[in-house]
Amino acid sequence: DGGITQSPKYLFRKEGQNVTLSCEQNLNHDAMYWYRQDPGQGLRLIYYSQIVNDFQKGDIAEGYSVSREKKESFPLTVTSAQKNPTAFYLCASSSMMRSSTDTQYFGPGTRLTVL
Amino acid sequence: AQSVAQPEDQVKVAEGNPLTVKCTYSVSGNPYLFWYVQYPNRGLQFLLKYITGDNLVKGSYGFEAEFNKSQTSFHLKKPSALVSDSALYFCAVRPMGGNKLTFGTGTQLKVEL
Numbered sequence: 001d002g003g004i005t006q007s008p009k010y011l012f013r014k015e016g017q018n019v020t021l022s023c024e025q026n027l028n029h030d031a032m033y034w035y036r037q038d039p040g041q042g043l044r045l046i047y048y049s050q051i052v053n054d055f056q057k058g059d060i061a062e063g064y065s066v067s068r069e070k071k072e073s074f075p076l077t078v079t080s081a082q083k084n085p086t087a088f089y090l091c092a093s094s095s096m097m098r099s100s101t102d103t104q105y106f107g108p109g110t111r112l113t114v115l
Numbered sequence: 116a117q118s119v120a121q122p123e124d125q126v127k128v129a130e131g132n133p134l135t136v137k138c139t140y141s142v143s144g145n146p147y148l149f150w151y152v153q154y155p156n157r158g159l160q161f162l163l164k165y166i167t168g169d170n171l172v173k174g175s176y177g178f179e180a181e182f183n184k185s186q187t188s189f190h191l192k193k194p195s196a197l198v199s200d201s202a203l204y205f206c207a208v209r210p211m212g213g214n215k216l217t218f219g220t221g222t223q224l225k226v227e228l
Contacts, residue, residue, distance in 0.1 A: 004158075040220060040221075042205065042219055042220040042221055043159075043218040088156075090158055101164075101166045105161060106151075106158035106160070
């Protein structure tokens with residue numbers, strides 16, 4: 001987990017609220033990613049960013065939004081439009097996404113629960 | 116489309132015995148393959164990857180994986196399991212020239228005394 005921090009570790013949200021999950025990395029990596037993990041489903045890609053001020057939708061982007069104003073930071077907002085937001089959210093980064101051999105490194109995760 | 120299959124939801128082995136966690140993949144062209152481990156309520160930790168060259172890849176904590184192109188497999192192995200190896204293991208694949216990493220659904224490894 002070293003080099004990538006996520007906060008908070010646990011987050012509780014009431015229905016209808018937007019919440020923002022923080023992800024910061026000090027690895028000087030260009031690319032950053034957000035994944036959602038549900039039991040028995042592996043990891044699914046929500047959004048990714050290859051450079052500052054640019055990001056692309058992944059496989060399950062609906063109900064989520066991101067920004068990439070700084071190289072080090074890639075916050076994820078879970079909006080009220082996300083129908084089933086309870087999950088474990090993982091942020092990752094890699095030095096250069098354009099390289100297929102690139103290794104992604106993960107943060108410790110944020111567990112979001114909708115009350 | 117690329118995909119990864121981890122056919123066993125759970126694998127149980129006795130401490131000191133060899134372990135194998137299976138992974139098969141489907142991808143267009145040459146694959147780049149990765150193994151990660153996840154401990155409860157933690158992020159994924161990188162174990163090893165296959166890019167090219169020797170089919171036997173050595174990684175962290177004594178783990179290794181064997182790439183078999185004809186069987187489209189990349190099984191994770193360790194000669195002697197430890198109780199502390201008990202965790203959730205993920206296999207992932209990315210095609211050469213591609214930028215998306217696709218994960219399997221994970222295999223829970225339980226090492227018993």
